Amino acid sequence: MPSWTSAPPRAGRPWHSSRPAVAVLVDVPCTADRHSLSEEDDNIFTRARKKERQLLPMLQLQLLAAGLLSTRPGGEAVYSTCSLSHLQNEYVVTGAIQVLADQYDIGVQNQSVDSEGILSMPLSGLAQDLRNGSLAPEAVLHTYLNKAWQVNKDINCVTDYLDECESQLQEVKKQKAHGLLYGVPVSLKDCIAYQGHDSTLGLSRNVGEPDTEDSVVVQVLKKQGAIPFVKTNVPQSMFSFDCSNVVFGRTLNPWNPAKTPGGSSGGEGALIAAGGSILGLGTDIGGSIRFPSSFCGICGFKPTGDRISKRGLKSCIFGQKAVSLSMGPMARDVDSLALCMRALLCEDMFSLDPTVPPVPFSEKVYASTQPLRVGYYQSDNFTMPSPAMERAVLETKQRLEDAGHTLVPFLPDDISNAMQDLATSGLFSDGGEDFLENFKGDQVDSCLGDLIIILKIPNWLKWLLACVIKPLVPRISGFLNSMRARSARDLWKLHYRIEEYRHSIITQWKKQNLDVMLCPMLGPALNNNYPGKATGAVSYTMLYNCLDFPAGVVPVSTVTQQDEDKLVQCRGYFLDIWDKMLQRGLAGSVGLPVAVQCVALPWRDEMCLRLMREVERLSPKIKPRP
Incomplete structure (x- = not known):
């Protein structure tokens, strides 16, 4: 990582400098190469190939930070290509520290700036x-x-x-x-x-x-x-x-x-x-x-x-x-x-953008203090909640009740179908063809898991594999089958089914006379590279994109050792690879933040924010990250 130093540039690539360095601003160790930026002319950046050009503003940010912290004009900055990107092509950048120093000299070292x-x-x-x-x-x-x-x-x-x-x-x-x-x-x-x-x-x-x-x-x-x-x-x-x-x-x-x-x-x-x-x-x-x-x-x-x-x-x-x-x-x-x-x-x-409805923010709704009728659920019965998730919902429910709000058990119908069929089919209705175009000639990052491989499978083989694995892993089978390309007629039918599903949930909501809803939010944070291995866990959030309901997240607690101990029992509802990866990904999370999700009906955004503010007001404050 970058470190501040006054040492001169080390041996290696010839330096683009006409005189000894006065002060080194940014010194970035790199196994491949190092470069210098010194006061030479009036252009901050004069040469860079196309794929490197977008990296230069980050170098400018580094120099700006350094200039504000410690340096005097006329210094030399040392940096490395590989510190800015995985694209380790060599290039020389020349420019003027004086320009940066003059432009951004606002006296941050001044004690009056707190x-x-x-x-x-x-x-x-x-x-x-x-x-x-x-x-x-x-x-x-x-x-x-x-x-x-x-x-x-x-x-x-x-x-x-x-x-x-x-x-x-x-x-x-x-x-x-x-x-x-x-x-x-x-x-x-x-x-x-x-x-x-x-x-x-x-x-x-x-x-x-x-x-x-x-x-x-x-x-x-x-x-x-x-x-x-x-x-x-x-x-x-x-x-x-x-x-x-x-x-x-x-x-x-x-x-x-x-x-x-x-x-x-x-x-x-x-x-x-x-x-x-x-x-x-x-x-x-x-x-x-x-x-x-x-x-x-x-x-x-x-x-x-x-x-x-x-x-x-x-x-x-x-x-x-x-x-x-x-x-x-x-x-x-x-x-x-x-x-x-x-x-x-x-x-x-x-x-x-005249396509945006001209509806200003409703101060009256957001500032209201009237008691709310809140639906809630602890699990969507598709992705087993972690112990911390479930506890966060129950504790928040109790705080809301103690504050005078009415809490009513409420679970939207048929979440499994919404996830496996409606949402997945909608996102990949062309079989992923348009999506895959983006990866031509590019490496695939590990965070995507097997998504690219699955989308490249021919339509007929997706259907066949879905049939074969259905008795063993029905949830994954459903997702795979929904990733097939479909005709325009089938797409129209899908849009109609999504619209009907949306109205069915609104009807269910109105029968309970709800104002808002309190829901689990996936958490705590998974280990790096695990989200791509636990795709089914998007159910707690994706549902409200499919429904187009406003939804927000508020941190309310942190993972306890008791939560961590109970995680061993959190094996999932399907016992498939997604459940196993989710359990592993959640491990080692003591002290990490846990949130709840607040939801409202379409165009009731201020009502959703109002519940979020009430949840925040009643919940213990999460200490800033360590």
């Missing part, structure tokens, strides 16, 4: 102090830039430094009216388009293909005064709840590096949990906001699919309509999620 105080502030307080002038937006931005770089050295969560953030900050300061997120640094999931930067999805084919314009959500963030400053890592293709790819490598869970941070918004979850970002945006098509939030001990919210614009999101597959994708916020507390939703649901959003 970096720890800034990092400890909740978003609501930080935003208020920024708007009233108590805090300088430059100090906040550079504090979080520095923190993001520091935590990235340990957990590898940042993929791109958005170097326009400094000029964007100056533009925001010129605005007459300060938006709700004025001066707030915001991190973005890799797939969210930002002009001039790649959205790689962890795939080599997307490296060096910068987006030509900002996504709608980025445009709205900027209009609200927010400062997007980094992009974060995802699993290759984003079809995994792990977080590793062949371009940027593996992101680690800040609570325990042996555990995954979850995915596919795993870089966001890890960065926020480690303190390197106060607010992030992720996407969710099967739990991709909720898994990282649960595994990393933060809050995350998946709104109704069309509540926030998805224009400008990059994906491995386009045109899939059966299972709803959502974009949503991730943060340390529920009020931060609500503030982000409040800021995004504005006239700018509705104007930039």
Whole structure:
């Protein structure tokens, strides 16, 4: 990992330098090669091949952090290619430390800047102090830039430094009216388009293909005064709840590096949990906001699919309509999620994307204190909950009852069919053909498990294998059979069945006269590389993408030794390989955060957030990660 040093460059490749180094800023040990960046001309980066160009902003972030911490202009930076990427092609980069030092000289070493105080502030307080002038937006931005770089050295969560953030900050300061997120640094999931930067999805084919314009959500963030400053890592293709790819490598869970941070918004979850970002945006098509939030001990919210614009999101597959994708916020507390939703649901959003219903955030619903009628279940009878998951639901149920709310047992019907047939068939209705196109000429990351191999199996053989293995592993047989390509007529029928299933659950819900629902959330974090071996465990989250219900995650507890001891009895309902891998993946989790999931009916997003806030208020505070 990088270390700060004043030693001169070691012998090896000839250095691109016309004089002895004054001070080394970044020294990265590397077995392959080392390079230097010294003050030479007015261009920060003058030469790099296409596949390496997208790595350069991360080097700039390293230099920025170093410059803010300790250096004086005219120094020399030493770095290694392999520290930035698994793409270990050699290149020489020349530039001017003076440019960086002059551009970012804001006096972070000044004792008047309370970096720890800034990092400890909740978003609501930080935003208020920024708007009233108590805090300088430059100090906040550079504090979080520095923190993001520091935590990235340990957990590898940042993929791109958005170097326009400094000029964007100056533009925001010129605005007459300060938006709700004025001066707030915001991190973005890799797939969210930002002009001039790649959205790689962890795939080599997307490296060096910068987006030509900002996504709608980025445009709205900027209009609200927010400062997007980094992009974060995802699993290759984003079809995994792990977080590793062949371009940027593996992101680690800040609570325990042996555990995954979850995915596919795993870089966001890890960065926020480690303190390197106060607010992030992720996407969710099967739990991709909720898994990282649960595994990393933060809050995350998946709104109704069309509540926030998805224009400008990059994906491995386009045109899939059966299972709803959502974009949503991730943060340390529920009020931060609500503030982000409040800021995004504005006239700018509705104007930039007229397909988004012009429905502002309902303060009345979110602020209400009326008792709630809450449905709950401890298990979906498809994936056996871990002891910590079940305990988290029961303890939260009791706290809600003690606070005057009514709790009613409620389990949505036919979850098994929704998982094995409806959701899986919808995601892979072409047999995975479009998805597989993304992997041509690329290595397949281990986090995807056997997915690529399975999708490459011919249709007839998928059907035959599904029939053969059904008596032994009926659950896996159902998934395999649903991964076959289907005709347009069959796809229409599938869409109709999903619509009918959705309305049947709404009818079931209304018969119980429920306001909201309390559900288990998969957790604690699995061991690295285990999500791809325990695919069935997506049932707790995928259901609500299939239904297109808003859903959010709130941490409420941590794993106890008693939970760990009981895990040996958690063998699953099917005793298949997915159950076995889930049990193994959950082992060794004492002290890790555990969450619950809150759900509401479509377009009742504020009601879902209200339950989340109530759960948060009544639950013991989870200590920050060790």
